[in-house]
Amino acid sequence: MTAPIKINHVAIVVEDVDVALKFWHEALGLPLQHVEHNEDELVNIAFLPLGEGEVELIAPFTPESGVAKYLAKKGAGLHHLCLEVEDIDAALTQLKERGAELITEQPKVRPDGTRYGFVHPKSTGGVLLELYEKALTSS
Amino acid sequence: MTAPIKINHVAIVVEDVDVALKFWHEALGLPLQHVEHNEDELVNIAFLPLGEGEVELIAPFTPESGVAKYLAKKGAGLHHLCLEVEDIDAALTQLKERGAELITEQPKVRPDGTRYGFVHPKSTGGVLLELYEKALTSS
Known part of the structure; x- marks a missing residue:
């Protein structure tokens, strides 16, 4: 049995990053x-x-982004929880075997090598849950 | 200037703790x-x-609890974020001086000696934020 090892981040959706940074x-x-201008997610x-x-503060920079639609519908606040795992393949397989509904059946990969996937809020009690496996920094 | 030292917990409101524990x-x-039956908060x-x-999973055991009303209105999901500070008096004073709206002007104390307070979601970008100062375990 595999289990997450730590809270990697808590993501908060806000209207404007500069305003949120004042708090x-x-x-x-x-x-x-740092502040990242992410063209993939438009945030x-x-x-x-x-x-x-x-803690991550996320704000859409165009109304077309998925996060802008979320913000319009749900308002600002806690958006998702990301837990770090050592082996995301094992974690996703275990979750699926135990009946959880995955948004990401196969892990995706970020440019820095982080592998990640999402579990559907239906399975978690209403929480959008992300799992992260960090890239090895030495090889 | 004082600053939080870590994420103490992420609290999730659910309908039923036993069901949520299955995930x-x-x-x-x-x-x-452990699971705590908390008569003060009725959860x-x-x-x-x-x-x-x-991670804390919180479920009301009577419809009279504040959490039951939250659940009825907002649904299950991420409820609040709690960050640990070394000195809660300094943290709350600093926040007030910098214009944040506090729900708890003076820290409250739990039976285990933890001192805590809440910052209003108006000031944080929609997040109910709790601050914790843990009791010293040696003296």
Whole structure:
């Protein structure tokens, strides 16, 4: 049996990253690592490291993005939870065998080599759950 | 300037803790520390440790609880994010000085000595944010 090893990040959907940073960075004091302009998802993402994980602030930059539609429908707030696993193939297989509904049957790969997949909120009690397997940094 | 040191927990509101544990504990594999029957908040809470933090599953056991009303209105899903701070007085003072709206002006204290307070979602970009200062275990 495999199990997640830590909370990788908590993602928050906001209207505007700069406005949200006034709270999360300037008032609360979380360090700001960088802001990414992500053309694949049509969002800006601010990364704020915190302990062994991080907080991510996500804001759409066009009304066409999926996140813009989510924001219009549900409003700003907690969007998804991402847990880190050592072996995402084993984790997704185990979840499927135990009846969970996966959004991502086969892991996808980010440019930095991170492999990831999503579990449907139907199976988790309403939470969009992401699983991450980080790329090995040495080989 | 003070800043949070880690994610203490992510709280998820569910209809039924036992049903939710079938996913989070049995399928996903998170260890179950214990389930608390909390008469103050009228909820059952399952604690699932994960890395330096934990996932909490919260379910009302009567329709009178505040969480039952939240569940009826918003549905199951991510409920709040709790970050750990070293000095909650300093953290709340800093937030207030920088214009954040606090739900808890003065920290409250749990039976185990944890001191905590909440920041209003208006200030955070839609997230109910809890801050925790853990009790010292040695003195």
